[in-house]
Amino acid sequence: MKKNNELNQPKVQNLVIIGSGPAGFTAAIYAARAKLRPLLITGFEKGGIPGGQLMTTTHVENYPGFPDGVLGPELMDLMKAQAIRWGTELIEADAERVNLGIQPFEVEAEKKLIKTNSLIIATGASANRLNLPGENLLWSKGISACAICDGATPQLRGEELAVVGGGDSACEEAVYLTKFGSHVHLIVRSKKLRASGSMADRVLANSQISIHWNSEVIKAEGDDWLTSINVLDRETSKTNQLKIKGLFYAIGHTPNTDLFKEQLDLAESEYIKTALGRPETSVEGVFAAGDVSDSEWRQGITAAGSGCKAALAAERWLTAKNLAVIIESNQLEPERAKMPLKIETTTEKNYSANSLWQKGNYPLRRLYHESNRPILVIYTSPECGPCHVLKPQLRRILEDFKGEVQGVEIDIEADTQIARQALIKGTPTVQLFLNKELKKEWRGVKQRSEFKDFINNIIETKTR
Numbered sequence: 022m023k024k025n026n027e028l029n030q031p032k033v034q035n036l037v038i039i040g041s042g043p044a045g046f047t048a049a050i051y052a053a054r055a056k057l058r059p060l061l062i063t064g065f066e067k068g069g070i071p072g073g074q075l076m077t078t079t080h081v082e083n084y085p086g087f088p089d090g091v092l093g094p095e096l097m098d099l100m101k102a103q104a105i106r107w108g109t110e111l112i113e114a115d116a117e118r119v120n121l122g123i124q125p126f127e128v129e130a131e132k133k134l135i136k137t138n139s140l141i142i143a144t145g146a147s148a149n150r151l152n153l154p155g156e157n158l159l160w161s162k163g164i165s166a167c168a169i170c171d172g173a174t175p176q177l178r179g180e181e182l183a184v185v186g187g188g189d190s191a192c193e194e195a196v197y198l199t200k201f202g203s204h205v206h207l208i209v210r211s212k213k214l215r216a217s218g219s220m221a222d223r224v225l226a227n228s229q230i231s232i233h234w235n236s237e238v239i240k241a242e243g244d245d246w247l248t249s250i251n252v253l254d255r256e257t258s259k260t261n262q263l264k265i266k267g268l269f270y271a272i273g274h275t276p277n278t279d280l281f282k283e284q285l286d287l288a289e290s291e292y293i294k295t296a297l298g299r300p301e302t303s304v305e306g307v308f309a310a311g312d313v314s315d316s317e318w319r320q321g322i323t324a325a326g327s328g329c330k331a332a333l334a335a336e337r338w339l340t341a342k343n344l345a346v347i348i349e350s351n352q353l354e355p356e357r358a359k360m361p362l363k364i365e366t367t368t369e370k371n372y373s374a375n376s377l378w379q380k381g382n383y384p385l386r387r388l389y390h391e392s393n394r395p396i397l398v399i400y401t402s403p404e405c406g407p408c409h410v411l412k413p414q415l416r417r418i419l420e421d422f423k424g425e426v427q428g429v430e431i432d433i434e435a436d437t438q439i440a441r442q443a444l445i446k447g448t449p450t451v452q453l454f455l456n457k458e459l460k461k462e463w464r465g466v467k468q469r470s471e472f473k474d475f476i477n478n479i480i481e482t483k484t485r
């Protein structure tokens with residue numbers, strides 16, 4: 022087996038992992054502990070945000086080891102920290118292109134060409150959405166794509182709920198939700214259920230479920246939380262309003278396999294084909310893990326398990342082909358994991374005119390009126406996964422600009438008045454101010470380069 026010391030990185034990676042959900046990070050933890058120094062490309066905008074579907078879930082109560090549950094984004098922070106602690110390197114960007122037709126394989130990310138002897142694809146699947154009016158605002162506030170993850174949310178207890186879809190997932194979720202809700206409306210766009218007979222029978226026999234045949238949801242309403250939906254009966258063209266507190270989509274998932282089309286064998290459903298219960302794909306040295314190759318179970322824990330299998334399989338394959346380059350660390354024990362910093366609200370006492378990043382309305386008011394530097398304001402809410410993703414990216418931008426730009430975080434739950442004045446409609450929102458003037462607003466998660474390009478322009482104009 023070849024060996025390499027820490028400073029002497031091989032030009033060809035042992036293992037690249039694409040995807041940063043439970044499958045990707047578990048694969049990284051195993052491969053890093055096997056001293057393969059994996060490179061993990063997190064994904065960024067395409068196919069969902071880094072951290073995957075758990076980043077848009079609130080409480081995860083079925084992941085073993087957390088008896089009182091854990092927030093989805095927190096669970097992903099822990100997995101990420103564990104992967105990094107053991108030596109995983111991260112590229113926080115989308116993988117733009119892969120070439121699996123040559124060995125070593127090629128992956129392009131952040132405009133860099135990366136060569137690797139093995140590859141684990143853990144790009145996940147995106148739950149399909151209806152894209153209703155009102156949906157974005159109420160996502161995770163009554164609207165969800167995972168009843169098993171979110172069904173037990175306290176706000177839903179004893180309330181009327183609805184599920185959209187007629188497949189096995191929809192039927193299973195409708196039955197599951199009767200444990201929590203007073204009644205479940207199953208909204209099916211056709212005249213029949215697509216679900217398996219036994220699953221359909223369970224639904225039809227359950228007096229707590231009523232099926233709305235030939236029906237579609239056309240609108241969701243609510244302010245802080247979903248309060249009602251409008252359902253159109255396609256036969257009569259009549260619209261009926263249902264007062265519900267939870268709306269669950271079970272209208273299928275789309276695996277994130279666009280990058281691999283025509284390079285790997287995909288099933289008709291576009292999921293990556295692997296041997297039953299195994300991670301090997303149709304290309305030797307390429308493995309798949311998690312939802313991208315699992316159309317059935319699709320749980321965080323099953324994804325993590327398959328990530329473990331994929332890493333062990335990749336390690337065995339690299340060893341058998343005599344391709345593994347063991348990367349020794351100078352330290353016997355790695356340092357303790359670093360978790361993201363939580364910063365306290367800035368007050369008059371701890372305010373600094375030159376601080377890179379502060380929190381709350383006090384620093385915002387001071388900087389807005391007194392600073393002649395650009396100010397990046399990020400509006401967040403405590404359980405917002407995408408905010409969690411964006412904050413460290415913005416911090417890196419501020420560090421890169423070495424104090425030329427300052428940042429302030431506004432928690433819109435704590436500073437409602439500010440959020441209202443700034444006309445914030447969702448989190449994360451980022452606004453850039455210069456000399457009391459709003460120069461630009463961004464909604465959702467964006468790549469660092471997008472912010473940096475704009476800031477560079479503004480600084481150039483300012484100094485001209």
Ligand code: NDP
Pocket residue numbers: 151185186187188189190191193209210211214215271272273274316317
């Ligand atoms: P499916 O693709 O099987 O079903 C999707 C359902 O959503 C269909 O009823 C479809 O309607 C409906 N639908 C799709 N798009 C829309 C839309 N825009 N508006 C309204 N309705 C829509 O997905 P599932 O997630 O249910 O299942 C995926 C796979 O996983 C299947 O193989 C299933 O058997 C399996 N599974 C098995 C389980 C089990 O055995 N316990 C549990 C869950 C899933 P239409 O029928 O009209 O196309």
